Amino acid sequence: MPIPQDSPTTERTLLRDNVYERLRDAIVDGTFEPGEQLKDAELAAWIGVSRTPVREALLRLATSGLVVSLPGRSTTVSLIDARALQEARDVVAAMHELAVGETAGKLSAAEIDRMREANRRFEKALAEKDAAAALVADDDFHAVPVAAADNRALQSVLEHFGPLVRRAELQRFRSDDGAESLRMHERLIDLCEAGDVEGAKRVAFDTWRSLPDTSEAS
Structure with a gap:
């Protein structure tokens, strides 16, 4: 036709x-x-x-x-509503836990290298107190297992709820609390590379679940 x-x-x-x-x-x-x-x-x-x-x-x-x-x-x-943020944060945490659970131990050497490179940029941005650059590097870091999981439903949920959570992330990266994210990233890379699925899932979930609510971020 x-x-x-x-x-x-x-x-x-x-x-x-x-x-x-x-x-x-x-x-x-x-x-x-x-x-x-x-x-x-x-x-x-x-x-x-x-x-x-x-x-x-x-x-x-x-x-x-x-x-x-x-x-x-x-x-x-919209105003940063504590309940809406907490609900979105928990959903995002669960999706990243799922992505890491499906890919830990299965990521290629190139994918692990991309996570390390993104984390180096993340560390540099924190040192320079460039929260916007830190946010980009953080997105690139977490995008590796999400892309590797190749789960369209998971990606759709993150696209929907992720932007709301990114505002809380920016607050974190503007504070000294960003250093904790760096340490969790490093731990996550090591666990994924070692194939420790349960350990990697816990770290992935905790990385997102520990984002501050509105009162803590303000």
Whole structure:
């Protein structure tokens, strides 16, 4: 049959995802502060796109809890709610525990090297007190077992709840508590390389479960 002419293009999908990621990251890193009103026309002009992908991105951000939308009225960056954060943190911890449980002892030498390289960048960012760079390196570190697990349902859950938790991570990396994450990363690498599945699962879970709640992060 002929190829349909009205199918969405890859470029359009990539544009939609890029706009979402740009706004998500701006909320996580504090460019847009909790309680700040977001206007799609202003956001579209800032990013240099039409209002349609911005509106679509805001809808996705609302489902993950990063913005609050009142139909016909306004969209604002959500406040950091302790209960919502704790619930998302526990789900994220369980997903990373699952990913590590499926991959500990099975990661290739190249994958272990990627974890070590990401952790070196993480250590450097902490030493330079660059919380944003630490967050990127931390994402790269944990992405290795998640990608290796190749579990689409797991990845979907992390995509949904991860952004809310990243705000708490940024708070941790801005404090002296970030050094504990570095030590847990090193321990996790060693356990994964040694094939200690249960030990690696415990460390993976504790790494995320120990993130501070709102009162501790403030």
